[in-house]
Amino acid sequence: MTSRAGLLSAALLLCFTRLSYAGSSSSSPLGLEFDSQLGWIQGQHSGGVDEGATVRLRYRVVTAGVGFQGATNLFGIMGSFSTVAGLSIPIELVRLDALAEFGVNGYTGVGSNFLSQDPGASAAIPFVGARTSLLARVLRNGRGFSIWLGPSVQYASDLYSATRTYNYRDKHSDWFTGNSTDELVTRTVRIGQSRWSFLATMSMSLPL
Numbered sequence: 001m002t003s004r005a006g007l008l009s010a011a012l013l014l015c016f017t018r019l020s021y022a023g024s025s026s027s028s029p030l031g032l033e034f035d036s037q038l039g040w041i042q043g044q045h046s047g048g049v050d051e052g053a054t055v056r057l058r059y060r061v062v063t064a065g066v067g068f069q070g071a072t073n074l075f076g077i078m079g080s081f082s083t084v085a086g087l088s089i090p091i092e093l094v095r096l097d098a099l100a101e102f103g104v105n106g107y108t109g110v111g112s113n114f115l116s117q118d119p120g121a122s123a124a125i126p127f128v129g130a131r132t133s134l135l136a137r138v139l140r141n142g143r144g145f146s147i148w149l150g151p152s153v154q155y156a157s158d159l160y161s162a163t164r165t166y167n168y169r170d171k172h173s174d175w176f177t178g179n180s181t182d183e184l185v186t187r188t189v190r191i192g193q194s195r196w197s198f199l200a201t202m203s204m205s206l207p208l
Contacts, residue, residue, distance in 0.1 A: 028207040031058045033088065035203045037152060041071040043195030045110050046078050050197050054084060063088040076109025076120055095148055097133040105158060111189035117171065121164035121189040129156030133201050144207040154197040161192030
């Protein structure tokens, strides 16, 4: 029973791979993919504009590469560097990308308050995640260079949380009484999150 299931899975994968290259004018199975993305990120420490870029090498439907991502919000900045690997499957005018991701999130300004002198805390934490894109081909030339557009969804979760304790000096004046305050404040912040990103993606594909 197990051997039959394995043979069926292999046959389906082979058929899917052949379909993905049906009608392709490029004879090269090797290609370079460059993805640029812009959208929105939502997480415990993130909620704002998200942008990223990924460079991948593709062999038939298997692809791997590196990615960079940056997000800003009112209270801090998050940046990440990661390696990605998975499948990039073009079928006629549509392409499906499904990638696993492992990398490091860098945080600054976590716990800071609006209009405050609180700088927040910083940390670098490893994460794992997944990303998927459904793209439509909008341009292709005779050499096989293609441009794809479409939506992407990404999910990532930090592997652990980190606790940071920091001090800052809080200086302010009361607008009504005119009294000034100068005090040393100590804060402890826990850093670590799960996050979703919803992005518009433009992908350029170049056969090698």
